[in-house]
Amino acid sequence: MTRTPVNVTVTGAAGQIGYALLFRIASGQLLGADVPVKLRLLEITPALKAAEGTAMELDDCAFPLLQGIDITDDPNVAFDGANVGLLVGARPRTKGMERGDLLEANGGIFKPQGQAINAHAADDIRVLVVGNPANTNALIAQAAAPDVPAGRFTAMTRLDHNRALTQLSKKTGVPVSEIKKLTIWGNHSATQYPDIFHATVAGKNAAEVVNDEKWLAEDFIPTVAKRGAAIIEARGASSAASAANAAIDHVHTWVNGTDEGDWVSMGIPSDGSYSVPEGLISSFPVTVKDGTYEIVQGLEINDFSRARIDASVKELEEEREAVRGLGLI
Numbered sequence: 001m002t003r004t005p006v007n008v009t010v011t012g013a014a015g016q017i018g019y020a021l022l023f024r025i026a027s028g029q030l031l032g033a034d035v036p037v038k039l040r041l042l043e044i045t046p047a048l049k050a051a052e053g054t055a056m057e058l059d060d061c062a063f064p065l066l067q068g069i070d071i072t073d074d075p076n077v078a079f080d081g082a083n084v085g086l087l088v089g090a091r092p093r094t095k096g097m098e099r100g101d102l103l104e105a106n107g108g109i110f111k112p113q114g115q116a117i118n119a120h121a122a123d124d125i126r127v128l129v130v131g132n133p134a135n136t137n138a139l140i141a142q143a144a145a146p147d148v149p150a151g152r153f154t155a156m157t158r159l160d161h162n163r164a165l166t167q168l169s170k171k172t173g174v175p176v177s178e179i180k181k182l183t184i185w186g187n188h189s190a191t192q193y194p195d196i197f198h199a200t201v202a203g204k205n206a207a208e209v210v211n212d213e214k215w216l217a218e219d220f221i222p223t224v225a226k227r228g229a230a231i232i233e234a235r236g237a238s239s240a241a242s243a244a245n246a247a248i249d250h251v252h253t254w255v256n257g258t259d260e261g262d263w264v265s266m267g268i269p270s271d272g273s274y275s276v277p278e279g280l281i282s283s284f285p286v287t288v289k290d291g292t293y294e295i296v297q298g299l300e301i302n303d304f305s306r307a308r309i310d311a312s313v314k315e316l317e318e319e320r321e322a323v324r325g326l327g328l329i
C-alpha cells in the first residue's frame, strides 16, 4: 500500500463511543476501504491504561489499513498532523442533569483542544464534535483556532437525522433507503427540529404522505428530539454504538459526498442562511461535493417550521452567550 495514511485523532478514546468507533475507523469504514489510517488516541491520564487496552485489541484485529496507534494525554501531541479530529471526550450527561450544566465543565476541555488543533493540525483538518453540548463545544474549539477556517469545525446531528429517518420509515412503512431530504435544524438537544416538509418518501412529499400534523407535533418531533434522554433512561448511559455510527456517517459523507438527489444534516457555522445568526454552529441541510459542504438553499420554510427553528436557534444563542460570559469564546 503506497497511499499516505490519514491521521485520525479520537478524543475520549477509552469511553463508550470510542470503543464503538475505533474499530470501524481502523477497518476502513470512516474514510474508505482503500485509505490507510493512523490513529491518535487522546485520553485523560487516569484513562490511558484503558486506552492501551483498546489499542491492544485494535492490534489483535490485524486491520490491513491500520498503520499505527499513538496514545497520549497531551492534546498538542494528539493533534500533531491530524487530518481528521473526532472530539468525543467529554462528560456525558447523566440522569436528571441539564445540558446547560455541562457548558462550564466541557468548556475546559474544548478550548485547549481547539488551541492544539490551531497550533499542530494538518492544513486539511476536519473536526467533528460529538461530545455534548456538541454545537457549543464546537464553537468553543473553533474560537480557539483562529488560523483554521471556521467551517472545518462541525457538530454532530447525524444521529438525530438517522433517528428521524427510522421514525418516518416506521410511520410510512417505507424503508429508510427510500427516504430522502430529511433535515435536522438547530441544536443537538431537545429543541432540535426534525423537518419532513421537504423530505420525500418513495418519491412523494413526506408531509403529504403522513398527512397527520398531530403525529408530527406530538409524536415524531418529540420522539426524535428526546431520543437521547430516552436512551439514557433505558440504558443508564448515553447512546454509544448509534452515536459512533453517526460519527462514521458524518465524516464519510463529508469526505466522500452526498448521494445525488439527497442531503444530510450537519451542525456547521451559519452563514446567515434561513435567518440563523452568522457564526452559530447550527444544524442545516447540506450537500457535499469534493469534500466541501454547502447549505441547501431556497427551501420554503412554513410557519410551523419557522417557530421551531427559531426556538432551537434561540437556545444556541443563549448557549453562546453563556460561554461568552465564561470567557470561553
Ligand SMILES: NC(=O)c1ccc[n+]([C@@H]2O[C@H](COP(=O)([O-])OP(=O)(O)OC[C@H]3O[C@@H](n4cnc5c(N)ncnc54)[C@H](O)[C@@H]3O)[C@@H](O)[C@H]2O)c1
Pocket: 011, 012, 013, 014, 015, 016, 017, 018, 042, 043, 044, 047, 088, 089, 090, 091, 092, 093, 109, 129, 130, 131, 132, 133, 134, 156, 157, 159, 160, 188, 238, 239, 240, 243
Ligand atoms: N452528538 C451526539 O449525537 C451524541 C450522541 C451520544 C453521546 N454524545 C456525547 O458524547 C460524549 C461521549 O460519550 P461517551 O458515552 O463515550 O462517554 P464516556 O464517559 O464513556 O467517555 C468519555 C471519555 O472521554 C474521556 N475524556 C474526558 N475528558 C477528556 C479530555 N479532556 N481529553 C480526552 N478525553 C477525555 C473520559 O476519560 C472518557 O473515557 C458525551 O458528551 C455524550 O453526551 C453525543
Ligand SMILES: O=C(O)C[C@H](O)C(=O)O
Pocket: 092, 093, 132, 159, 227, 228, 229, 231, 238, 239, 243
Ligand atoms: O448524551 C446525551 O445527552 C444524549 C446524546 O446526545 C444522544 O443524543 O443520544
